[in-house]
Amino acid sequence: MTVHTETARDLDRYMIAIGQRARAASRIIGRADTRTKNAALLAIAQALQDAEAALVSANQRDLAAGRAAGLDPALLDRLELSARGVQAMAQGLREIAAQPDPVGEISDLKYRPSGIQVGRMRVPLGVIGIIYESRPNVTADAAALCLKAGNAAILRGGSEALQSNQAIAACIQQGLAATGLPADTVQVIDTVDRAAVGALIAMAEYIDVIVPRGGKGLIERISREARVPVIKHLDGVCHVYIDDRADLDKAVRVAYNAKTQRYGTCNTMETLLVAEAVAAQVLPVLGRMYQEAGVELRGCAQTRDLLPGIGLASEEDWYAEYLAPVLAVRVVRDLDAAMAHIATYGSAHTDAIITEDYGRARRFLREVDSSSVMVNASTRFADGGEYGLGAEIGISTDKLHARGPVGVEGLTTLKFVVLGDGHVRG
Amino acid sequence: MTVHTETARDLDRYMIAIGQRARAASRIIGRADTRTKNAALLAIAQALQDAEAALVSANQRDLAAGRAAGLDPALLDRLELSARGVQAMAQGLREIAAQPDPVGEISDLKYRPSGIQVGRMRVPLGVIGIIYESRPNVTADAAALCLKAGNAAILRGGSEALQSNQAIAACIQQGLAATGLPADTVQVIDTVDRAAVGALIAMAEYIDVIVPRGGKGLIERISREARVPVIKHLDGVCHVYIDDRADLDKAVRVAYNAKTQRYGTCNTMETLLVAEAVAAQVLPVLGRMYQEAGVELRGCAQTRDLLPGIGLASEEDWYAEYLAPVLAVRVVRDLDAAMAHIATYGSAHTDAIITEDYGRARRFLREVDSSSVMVNASTRFADGGEYGLGAEIGISTDKLHARGPVGVEGLTTLKFVVLGDGHVRG
Numbered sequence: 001m002t003v004h005t006e007t008a009r010d011l012d013r014y015m016i017a018i019g020q021r022a023r024a025a026s027r028i029i030g031r032a033d034t035r036t037k038n039a040a041l042l043a044i045a046q047a048l049q050d051a052e053a054a055l056v057s058a059n060q061r062d063l064a065a066g067r068a069a070g071l072d073p074a075l076l077d078r079l080e081l082s083a084r085g086v087q088a089m090a091q092g093l094r095e096i097a098a099q100p101d102p103v104g105e106i107s108d109l110k111y112r113p114s115g116i117q118v119g120r121m122r123v124p125l126g127v128i129g130i131i132y133e134s135r136p137n138v139t140a141d142a143a144a145l146c147l148k149a150g151n152a153a154i155l156r157g158g159s160e161a162l163q164s165n166q167a168i169a170a171c172i173q174q175g176l177a178a179t180g181l182p183a184d185t186v187q188v189i190d191t192v193d194r195a196a197v198g199a200l201i202a203m204a205e206y207i208d209v210i211v212p213r214g215g216k217g218l219i220e221r222i223s224r225e226a227r228v229p230v231i232k233h234l235d236g237v238c239h240v241y242i243d244d245r246a247d248l249d250k251a252v253r254v255a256y257n258a259k260t261q262r263y264g265t266c267n268t269m270e271t272l273l274v275a276e277a278v279a280a281q282v283l284p285v286l287g288r289m290y291q292e293a294g295v296e297l298r299g300c301a302q303t304r305d306l307l308p309g310i311g312l313a314s315e316e317d318w319y320a321e322y323l324a325p326v327l328a329v330r331v332v333r334d335l336d337a338a339m340a341h342i343a344t345y346g347s348a349h350t351d352a353i354i355t356e357d358y359g360r361a362r363r364f365l366r367e368v369d370s371s372s373v374m375v376n377a378s379t380r381f382a383d384g385g386e387y388g389l390g391a392e393i394g395i396s397t398d399k400l401h402a403r404g405p406v407g408v409e410g411l412t413t414l415k416f417v418v419l420g421d422g423h424v425r426g
Numbered sequence: 427m428t429v430h431t432e433t434a435r436d437l438d439r440y441m442i443a444i445g446q447r448a449r450a451a452s453r454i455i456g457r458a459d460t461r462t463k464n465a466a467l468l469a470i471a472q473a474l475q476d477a478e479a480a481l482v483s484a485n486q487r488d489l490a491a492g493r494a495a496g497l498d499p500a501l502l503d504r505l506e507l508s509a510r511g512v513q514a515m516a517q518g519l520r521e522i523a524a525q526p527d528p529v530g531e532i533s534d535l536k537y538r539p540s541g542i543q544v545g546r547m548r549v550p551l552g553v554i555g556i557i558y559e560s561r562p563n564v565t566a567d568a569a570a571l572c573l574k575a576g577n578a579a580i581l582r583g584g585s586e587a588l589q590s591n592q593a594i595a596a597c598i599q600q601g602l603a604a605t606g607l608p609a610d611t612v613q614v615i616d617t618v619d620r621a622a623v624g625a626l627i628a629m630a631e632y633i634d635v636i637v638p639r640g641g642k643g644l645i646e647r648i649s650r651e652a653r654v655p656v657i658k659h660l661d662g663v664c665h666v667y668i669d670d671r672a673d674l675d676k677a678v679r680v681a682y683n684a685k686t687q688r689y690g691t692c693n694t695m696e697t698l699l700v701a702e703a704v705a706a707q708v709l710p711v712l713g714r715m716y717q718e719a720g721v722e723l724r725g726c727a728q729t730r731d732l733l734p735g736i737g738l739a740s741e742e743d744w745y746a747e748y749l750a751p752v753l754a755v756r757v758v759r760d761l762d763a764a765m766a767h768i769a770t771y772g773s774a775h776t777d778a779i780i781t782e783d784y785g786r787a788r789r790f791l792r793e794v795d796s797s798s799v800m801v802n803a804s805t806r807f808a809d810g811g812e813y814g815l816g817a818e819i820g821i822s823t824d825k826l827h828a829r830g831p832v833g834v835e836g837l838t839t840l841k842f843v844v845l846g847d848g849h850v851r852g
Contacts, residue, residue, distance in 0.1 A: 027769065031793050104792055110814065116803050118813045121791065125825055208825050229655070229826050250848030257850030343453065352844075365547065365843050366530055367457050377542050377846025386851070387544045387842060388536065399551055399634050400655050401827040404842045416813060416830045417791050418778075420803025422676030424683030425812070 008195065015199035018154060018187055019206025022127045025184035026152035030124045034101040036179055041097035041144055044175030045090040048140065051171050052086045058167035059136065066160050078134040081164055089140045089168075092391055096144045099390045102409050103150045106417060114426075117419040122412050124150030126208040129200050130393070131156045131222060133214035136164035142211070143172050143186040145393050149411035152185050154207065156200060158214075159192040166190060201226040211406075213394055231406060234397045235321045235347035236266030238379040241338040241364075243355035244277035250376055251278075251354040252285055257378040258352065260293045264323045266395060267350050267372075267382040271318060271328040273338045276302070279331045283307055295325045302331035318345040335360050342368055349397055350374065350382040371397060371404035434621065441625035444580060444613055445632025448553045451610035452578035456550045460527040462605055467523035467570055470601030471516040474566065477597050478512045484593035485562065492586050504560040507590055515566045515594075518817055522570045525816045528835050529576045532843060542849050546840040550576030552634035554837060555626050556819070557582045557648060559640035562590035568637070569598050569612040571819050575837035578611050580633065582626060584640075585618040592616060627652040637832075639820055657832060660823045661747045661773035662692030664805040667764040667790070669781035670703035676802055677704075677780040678711055683804040684778065686719045690749045692821060693776050693798075693808040697744060697754040699764045702728070705757045709733055721751045728757035744771040761786050768794055775823055776800065776808040797823060797830035 029037075048055065059081040066076050102122050109119030128151045130142045139155055146153035157165040169188035176185055189196055201210050201222055210230045212222045219232050240258050242251040258269035274282060279302065287307040290297055297303075298313040307329075317328040318341070332338045335353075342351050352374035353364040361375045372382040382405065384392025389407030396402045402410035455463075474481065485507040492502050528548050535545030554577045556568045565581055572579035583591040595614035602611055615622055627636050627648055636656045638648045645658050666684050668677040684695035700708060705728065713733040716723055723729075724739040733755075743754040744767070758764045761779075768777050778800035779790040787801045798808040808831065810818025815833030822828045828836035 027793075027795075030795070112812060112814055114807065114812060116807055116812070121799075123792075123795065126795070224653075227650075229824075231826075247848065253848055253850055254846075261851050354848075366549075367453075369453075369456070369549065369552070370841065372842040372844060373547075374844040375846065377844050377849045378851050380851040381540070381542055381544075381844055381846075381849070382842070386538060386540060386542070388538055398655075399839050400657075403839050413825050413829050415796065416798040416808070418798060418800040418803050418807055420680075420801065420807075422673065422679055422780075422802050423807070424679055424804045425687050425806035 011191065011193055011195055012199060014191065015196060015203065016206070018189065019127070019203045021184040022152040022154050022187060023206050025182040026124070026126045028182050029147065029152055029185045030126070030150045032150065032181060036181065037101065037148055037150070038097040040147060040175050040179040040181050041093050043178040044140070044144065044172050045093040045097075047171035047174040048086055048090045048093070048168070051167065052083055055081060055086050055164065055167050056083055058163040061163045062161055071160060075134055075160070079136070079161055079164075081136050085137060089137050092137075092141055093144045096148050096391055096408070099148065099408060101148065102412050109417070114423060115420070116423050119417050120414040121417045122409070123415050125411055125413055127152045127154065127206060128411060129154045129156070129207045129210045129228065131197055131200065131210065131212045131214070131218070133158040133218060134161055136161045136168060138213060139165045139168040139188065140172070141391055142393055145391055145408055145411060147185060149408045151411055154187050154189065154200065156189045156197060162190065162192065197222070198225065201228055204228050211393055231394070231396050231402055231410070232398055233266070233394050236268070236349040236395075237271065237319065237321050237345065237347040238267055238269050238350045239271050239273055239342050239346060240269050240352045240354065240379060241273040241332075241335070241342075242275060242278060242282055243335060243353055243357060243360055244275035245357035245360065246278065246354040247356050248278065248282050251282055252289070254352065254354055254376065254378050255286055256289050258380055259290065259295060259327050261378070261380050263325050265380070266321075267379050268323070269327070269379050270320060270322055271330065271345070273330050273332050273341055275338070276331055276333055279303070280306055283329070290327060293325070295327050297327055297329055299329040300331055303329045321347070335363065339364070339367055342370070346370065347397065349395070350379045352377060352379050371395070437617065437619055437621055438625060440617065441622060441629065442632070444615065445553070445629045447610040448578040448580050448613060449632050451608040452550070452552045454608050455573065455578055455611045456552070456576045458576065458607060462607065463527065463574055463576070464523040466573060466601050466605040466607050467519050469604040470566070470570065470598050471519040471523075473597035473600040474512055474516045474519070474594070477593065478509055481507060481512050481590065481593050482509055484589040487589045488587055497586060501560055501586070505562070505587055505590075507562050511563060515563050518567055519570045522574050522817055522834070525574065525834060527574065528838050535843070540849060540851070541846070543845040545843050547843045548835075548838050549841050551837055551839055553578045553580065553632060555580045555582070555633045555636045555654065557623055557626065557636065557638045557640070557644070559584040559644060560587055562587045562594060564639060565591045565594040565614065566598070567817055568819055571817055571834055571837060573611060575834045577837055580613050580615065580626065582615045582623060588616065588618065623648070624651065627654055630654050637819055657820070657822050657828055657836070658824055659692065659820050662694070662775040662821075663697065663745065663747050663771065663773040664693055664695050664775055665697050665699055665768050665772060665777045666695050666805060667699040667758075667761070667768070667777070667779045668701060668704060668708055669761060669779055669783060669786055670701035671783040671786065672704065672780040673782050674704065674708050677708055678715070680778065680780055680802065680804050681712055682715050684806055685716065685721060685753050687804070687806050689751050691806070693805050694749070695753070695805050696746060696748055697756065697771070699756050699758050699767055701764070702757055702759055705729070706732055709755070716753060719751070721753050723753055723755055725755040726757055729755045747773070761789065765790070765793055768796070772796065773823065775821070776805045778803060778805050797821070
């Protein structure tokens with residue numbers, strides 16, 4: 001399957017051929033029945049398990065090449081695929097197979113005064129392009145989510161994971177072949193030419209949506225240049241606001257978990273807001289806990305009065321997505337000041353209020369414009385699995401189409417269906 | 427409110443100020459209660475009725491200027507606003523006021539194994555930019571739909587309708603003021619500088635979605651250049667397929683209505699497909715009816731055998747959106763051939779099958795990838811009013827976010843809400 005493109009025109013021709021094959025395959029997978037799609041997912045899972053040794057060894061070759069090329073240790077860490085990782089991938093596919101099939105579901109079918117019945121049917125989007133970096137498990141996860149939703153997929157992984165991705169692609173092909181689905185249902189682009197990404201995001205005729213997964217640089221470039229609609233994930237600058245009517249035990253528990261349960265995830269709290277009236281009670285307790293966990297605090301002047309010795313937060317800290325054991329802390333007058341802070345500095349990802357006050361909880365839920373808004377729960381819950389969506393292809397920070405965790409349903413759309421009996425418009 | 431921009435920098439500054447004011451207003455209208463929004467809609471309706479004479483006279487000035495500038499008669503026709511048109515506009519606003527308010531609706535709130543409750547809340551998109559041509563009633567309709575959905579709106583009408591649009595804008599301002607909503611909830615751009623459109627579609631920071639309404643040239647330009655997501659409407663190349671298991675009376679009735687009830691609308695049938703086995707029965711009857719209605723037919727060779735004297739359809743005819751009394755007719759072998767034709771030449775707008783066969787109806791509904799698919803009903807039903815959406819801001823031919831007629835709900839999105847009681851992630 002490897003194609004060595006020598007000129008830009010070769011590459012364009014190669015990419016257009018991929019797009020055309022994906023479009024043709026999308027018509028077949030789009031009408032495939034649930035049983036066939038699930039059988040393919042299970043067959044791919046089995047093929048991955050059977051190929052465990054080959055997958056790990058392909059991954060070792062990528063890791064060796066990466067080390068030789070002096071890649072960043074964090075990147076090498078994300079690149080690694082262990083035997084356990086292969087089993088987890090296979091298990092993920094089995095879970096997607098076990099989920100309900102959203103395709104073809106008809107909702108809201110109602111009679112209209114004219115006598116026609118009008119409803120909406122959930123249908124696949126068509127062809128989905130996924131552009132991602134390092135983590136090879138995305139190859140299997142993304143392919144499986146697209147397949148379950150009845151879409152054809154074009155996958156473009158990072159060049160550092162080329163061997164791993166090709167080995168996984170071979171397992172996907174085995175599973176598709178075993179169930180009679182077209183090989184082009186999932187295509188993995190194997191040219192390392194970076195211009196392939198530019199071609200992919202411009203093919204509006206063949207691709208219905210692009211999902212980029214990776215660092216901010218990649219996503220910003222794709223958003224800027226794409227001619228195809230993009231479902232994207234930018235920053236997660238998440239807040240917890242401890243209201244003065246909070247149960248302070250819950251407040252401490254949630255604020256501690258939201259920061260320390262994992263540091264590098266997009267739903268980790270990056271700024272803690274505390275109502276003035278309870279700051280003196282709650283901040284010294286939390287300050288000690290964070291200190292013991294090794295979290296560096298950067299506070300406003302009022303915070304520093306209560307926690308002497310911590311650094312002063314600058315304007316940039318309020319905007320920061322640290323993805324690290326660092327936390328900005330600000331004392332605010334009340335709920336309105338907290339919501340104003342979130343509207344100004346937040347990234348509309350996930351924000352939580354801790355309060356026992358019904359009216360304030362209700363206002364926070366309605367007025368904070370983020371993809372997830374929470375009452376008395378840790379921001380770390382913002383996740384497709386925790387929300388019951390099954391696997392997720394990402395967390396959208398867009399407002400249109402899909403907002404928050406995107407699972408199988410986010411890879412579908414609704415069309416109108418009209419049932420008549422010879423009805424005409426008068 | 428008129429601003430005379432002298433330089434590109436002045437214009438940029440003017441547009442950014444509009445965007446910032448819209449963003450600020452969107453926070454207030456986004457949390458406005460249903461009663462206040464409806465009161466504003468009714469107050470605007472009343473203001474329009476009270477200003478009937480002033481509106482008609484402003485429109486007369488636009489028409490006179492348009493005639494003097496030698497505008498196309500079809501364009502002048504769309505530009506005209508009669509006293510009856512003003513009453514219809516006011517009535518439209520009252521109907522939008524009478525519709526349910528979708529904002530804040532929470533659906534699917536369920537307990538998860540962790541103990542949290544997760545659901546989705548319907549919320550406004552934020553700021554919506556509408557770019558349109560000639561028809562001044564769009565100013566009132568679009569403003570009303572955005573307001574009901576809790577969005578701020580920035581409206582940019584055609585320069586030929588400037589006087590009419592400003593007069594309508596004044597009524598909108600009266601209605602907003604009467605109910606205490608911010609004036610910036612609806613802003614009408616009154617510079618005739620065409621670069622204003624370019625600035626508007628680039629302001630991703632202040633505008634969440636652009637809805638263009640107008641000719642294909644306008645929409646293609648905006649889709650190509652926009653940095654803000656666009657909900658757009660391109661071609662309506664709609665098909666009716668008469669299956670060989672059709673009830674031929676229904677077939678004739680629907681195929682006649684789909685073409686002749688109105689010629690210039692996007693949901694009008696442009697190509698009729700007829701199964702070989704019934705072509706000799708149905709085409710002569712329909713051919714006579716179309717001829718009497720003055721519809722020019724262009725057929726494939728088989729069609730011409732049955733309807734001697736009609737023109738031969740070229741490859742371009744299968745792609746054509748005539749918006750005129752012209753119809754392409756093709757005899758096809760069967761359902762599969764009909765669906766293949768629609769997939770190749772259609773525009774994924776609205777397509778109908780006429781059949782009494784359950785299995786074929788079921789396949790057509792599932793497999794035809796159009797925003798509306800119909801069984802035994804006229805394509806002319808593809809309309810927000812007929813579907814029960816109330817007024818529509820347009821019919822989307824996109825797949826993401828909103829597909830088909832877009833009403834108030836299409837101008838909202840869903841965020842996740844999480845209710846806990848001090849829950850943390852383990």
